Amino acid sequence: MQGIFISMEGPDGSGKSTQIELLKKYLEDKGYDEIIITREPGGTVISEAIRGIILNKDYTEMGYMTEALLYASARAQLVSQVIKPALEEGKAVISDRFVDSSAVYQGMARALGVENVYKINEFAIQGIMPNLTIHLDLPAKVGIGRKKEQAELDRMELEALDFHEKVAEGYRSLAKLSPERIRTIDATMSIEDIHNQIVAYVEQILNK
Ligand code: ADP
Ligand code: TYD
Numbered sequence: 001m002q003g004i005f006i007s008m009e010g011p012d013g014s015g016k017s018t019q020i021e022l023l024k025k026y027l028e029d030k031g032y033d034e035i036i037i038t039r040e041p042g043g044t045v046i047s048e049a050i051r052g053i054i055l056n057k058d059y060t061e062m063g064y065m066t067e068a069l070l071y072a073s074a075r076a077q078l079v080s081q082v083i084k085p086a087l088e089e090g091k092a093v094i095s096d097r098f099v100d101s102s103a104v105y106q107g108m109a110r111a112l113g114v115e116n117v118y119k120i121n122e123f124a125i126q127g128i129m130p131n132l133t134i135h136l137d138l139p140a141k142v143g144i145g146r147k148k149e150q151a152e153l154d155r156m157e158l159e160a161l162d163f164h165e166k167v168a169e170g171y172r173s174l175a176k177l178s179p180e181r182i183r184t185i186d187a188t189m190s191i192e193d194i195h196n197q198i199v200a201y202v203e204q205i206l207n208k
Helices: 016-029 045-055 064-088 099-109 114-125 140-150 161-177 191-206
Strands: 004-009 035-039 092-096 132-137 182-186
Touching: 004 016, 004 064, 004 099, 004 191, 016 035, 016 092, 016 132, 016 191, 035 064, 045 064, 064 092, 064 099, 064 114, 099 114, 099 161, 132 161, 132 191, 140 161, 161 182, 182 191
Parallel strands: 004 092, 004 132, 035 092, 132 182
Antiparallel strands: none
């Protein structure tokens, strides 16, 4: 049996972790017991160590290409060690971010070019793409405001508002390019309303 892969995308603070928890619970209540939750950058010991380097706010001199390659290397380890084996065993994988984050943050907001970023990542993802991507659409200012209340901001979150606005806009244009896979939801709605919309999209792919 082929597994199912769902990724959650959106600007910082758009509610991805909140919604992943609710979706996991929903799927468990429906009887799916093999649900793997992971996050990017991270999800393995090595990928979490790379995350520590990428998000360290002292590393202000990090070049954009270095940044893009570090995200891709964290992803390569996660795909080989967690995502690919889980999907081969027929499990459901839900990931807090995947390659679309690199397309938007590095390809668009850092202006490295979406094509270049996918090229680097081709090697890392081994042909694996999500069956469904939920895009939580939120104005940049709102997301960063939520993050500020939650914890100390990391190297990416400390970028200027202009950067985060490019990210929010980048997601909107990426979603338009793949409307079948990437489903956009207004993330200014209540947690419950967003969850209900996510469930509707997940049901669509489960019933396929
Ligand atoms: P992300 O994982 O995308 O960074 P989180 O799920 O951690 O986002 O949410 C960031 C903050 O916003 C948390 O404090 C969370 O409780 C809050 N939050 C999440 N969803 C909503 C929502 N729909 N409306 C208002 N606040 C929300
Ligand atoms: P995450 O922990 O999901 O942050 P948040 O909870 O604030 O949304 O992701 C870490 C940061 O890394 C976030 O600012 C987005 C960024 N990022 C990229 O720039 N490129 C990538 O490929 C990934 C996976 C994340």
